[in-house]
Amino acid sequence: MDAEFVRNTIWALRTFGSEDSGIEAKRAESKLPESLAESLSAFANTPEGGTVLLGVDESANFAVTGVTNAAKVQADLAAMARDRFTPPLQPSIGMFEIEGKVVICAEVVELPRDQKPCYVTSKGISRGSYIRIGDGDRRLTSEEVQQLISDRGQPRFDQETVQEAELDDLDPRAIQVMLARVRSNNPRLFANESDDVVLKMLGVLKKAPDGDLRPTVAGLLTLGRYPQQYFPQLCLTFVHYPTTTGENPATSTRFLDNVRVDGPIPEMAREALAVIQRNMSRRALISGTGRQDVWEYPPEALREAVVNALVHRDLSPGSRGTQVQVEMYPDRLRILNPGGLFGAVDITRLGEEGVSSSRNSSLLKILEDVVIPGESRTICENRGSGIRTMRNELSRAGMSPPNFYDRVTSFEVVMPNHTLFDEATVRWLAVIGRDGLRDTQRTALALMRRNEVLDNAKYRAATGISDSRIATTELQDLVARELVEQTGTRGSARYSLSDSAKSWEEADDTKRVRPNRRRQFLDLLAAHGNLSKSEVSSLLNVNVKTAEHWLGTLRREGKIQFAEPGRGSKNTRYRLTDKADQGEIFEV
Incomplete structure (x- = not known):
């Protein structure tokens, strides 16, 4: 500070x-x-x-x-x-x-x-x-306070015994499929144990106060016939709204589709994805291989988002009256689950390799061995890769990265419904990036073109960069190129599109003239003999980062050199070399 x-x-x-x-x-x-x-x-x-x-x-x-x-x-x-x-x-x-x-x-x-x-x-x-x-x-609220208190340790709500439930409330076919899988994968632990013992070891069953084995909350949600018999609101709801704000006042149409999805988590995930897909349309994706017709939202990204919401939701008594909610609007898909982020994970580190924490540890462990109905793969891997998969799938589809919001007692994922690199954006990037831009910088500029304001954490989330120092370097390079404006410093630094970059919105507008910085810098040094970075910045009325960028570029091109000792210092002075031909026309 x-x-x-x-x-x-x-x-x-x-x-x-x-x-x-x-x-x-x-x-x-x-x-x-x-x-x-x-x-x-x-x-x-x-x-x-x-x-x-x-x-x-x-x-x-x-x-x-x-x-x-x-x-x-x-x-x-x-x-x-x-x-x-x-x-x-x-x-x-x-x-x-x-x-x-x-x-x-x-x-x-x-x-x-x-x-x-x-x-x-x-x-x-x-x-x-x-x-x-x-x-x-x-x-x-009192609920939010209790949520924070319960998150101080490992919650055990998923391990609670459901007193009213019985063994018959579990699906025998689903149980046998899971038991066969765990015995095959880990025979040393499970091959010689009875079914009841294995189910108890896995947390599906637990001894009740009366001495009987009864299903746990996790057991019912993973292998139950109908968990909503005991927890009516531990379900998923889907609503498709006609406008970006919800109801269409002109026609009094409240929604285009409205579905409640019940059953255990594997069935809810499967049915929810089917419901979302039937409400989606296809769009054209232009890539190097030509035009492809793809879904509005990549199915694999949707699957990760829905499964994450179902398995990481808060299962404490105060949250059992709230469903996982999926809302589709013309411009976005919103997935909301009770319970904010848990443990060592925070919003700035979501998706980083090695950063993972689970609120419902027993539930998640069981789901590692419960297969998706009609498929051979399991519901989740429990490896903390879901967020990365979501981002990668959206990026592969040419779409904006998802936005995440952590609000103590709820967690929200929003997927914008647009192609990030549409034809107009590609043309625009081709013009403003003539000197070469990294793919990560192109992604950030495309987001800023849609009026997004980025900070270091959002830049990393959008580009997949894990090192904050690399993110800062790339952002500062965009500032130096005069494509991005920075407000604030250090942790409060925010980056938005510069007026110069905005002026090149129409890529085919050949009448626009950008400042020829090479010519300006060379002419300035020719007139003054030698100058420091700060002097160049002041005389040309450009920010220090821009002066640093062009001085470095011209030095690498052999057109300027250090005038005297002091390189690496802010007092370093620069002068022209014999290679700097003042009659040459330099392209920006």
């Missing part, structure tokens, strides 16, 4: 005209506002935490009003964080002079899952826990 970070943050707030989910600005001229406690709690409970700016007035377009007696306000803020919350908070706090006034900046990191929720002690855990939604703080 430094003054430049604070200045960029304020500039971003003014540019977009509102706070985002990670920033809270408050006037706080002489004392801390009471509402600050809610923001600190919210940031501590929200993925990626957040930043508080004191001395910035949101109501006056984020004018810097400053903080009087800043040392006292800073000390009061540290004391509030330490003394008024359970668990205590330790934000990073700094004072900075911005536009001639003092602004206090506090960065609040997200608490580990085993310490959530952070709450205002005097209000108690039920009424004093908050979360950040959009640009506001919202009190967590």
Whole structure:
């Protein structure tokens, strides 16, 4: 955190005209506002935490009003964080002079899952826990608080015995298929055991207080005849809406299709996919092999999304009244399940290799050996590869990556219904990327062309890059090429399409003229003899990254060289070489 970070943050707030989910600005001229406690709690409970700016007035377009007696306000803020919350908070706090006034900046990191929720002690855990939604703080409901508490350890709701259930509630054919598979795959453990013993070892059956073996929640959901007999809402619902907002007011049409899907998870997954497919149409995919007619959504991506929702849903008593919901709109498909992300997984690391955590460990273990009806493969592999498969399948179909939303008591997957690389986008990329772009950068630019604003995590999610440093390098290269504009720095950096890139929307518009940066840089060095990177940036009124990009490009081409020692430093100076022909016309 430094003054430049604070200045960029304020500039971003003014540019977009509102706070985002990670920033809270408050006037706080002489004392801390009471509402600050809610923001600190919210940031501590929200993925990626957040930043508080004191001395910035949101109501006056984020004018810097400053903080009087800043040392006292800073000390009061540290004391509030330490003394008024359970668990205590330790934000990073700094004072900075911005536009001639003092602004206090506090960065609040997200608490580990085993310490959530952070709450205002005097209000108690039920009424004093908050979360950040959009640009506001919202009190967590009692259910959300209990969800966070239960997620501190490994939930065991799937291992509960269903007291009213009997062995006859399980499907004997499905049981025999699974038993044959586990005995074949692991004869050392299961070959010589009776059916009941194996089912007990796998968590399908459990001894009840009366001494009888009864199905568990996991057993019923995987191998039951009709689990909804005991849990009516542990089902899946599908609704196909006629408009992007739902009901069509012109015709009073509420939906085009409305289906409830019951049964064990294998049957629900199979039937749900069939229902979605019958509501899909086909579209044309233009690729190197020509035109192909493909489904609106890749079937394998749909399968992973539906199965994930069914197996990772929250099974605690408070969530058993909520279904897995699938909603189809003309522009998107939305899949929502009760229960947010669990364990070591957070929204920024979804799909990373080796990052996996399961809320329903017993359920997932059983499903490793339960086959999909009519197929030979099992419901899930339990290897944490579902998100990667989803992204890869959508990318292979030329579509935008899925969007994920973690909201403590729910998790949402949204698949946009459009081709990312349509003909117009391909033409546009061919023009703006004449100097060569990586495929990952092309994907990001195509998303930004659809008004997406990316950060490092979203860039990695969209491109499949796992290393945040590589993502930053590629994003900074786009900034240097003047294709992308950056607001904020470090963790708060956001990237959107530049006005220059937007001006080339029509790829066949040959009348548009872009600045010939090679010519400008060579002419500038010819006029001044030698210059530093910062001097070039100032004289040409381009950002430092752009100056760095073109100086490096021209040096690799042999047209400029270092003028004096100091290479690698911001003070390095550059001059022309004998190869720089001033009469040559350089293509941008």
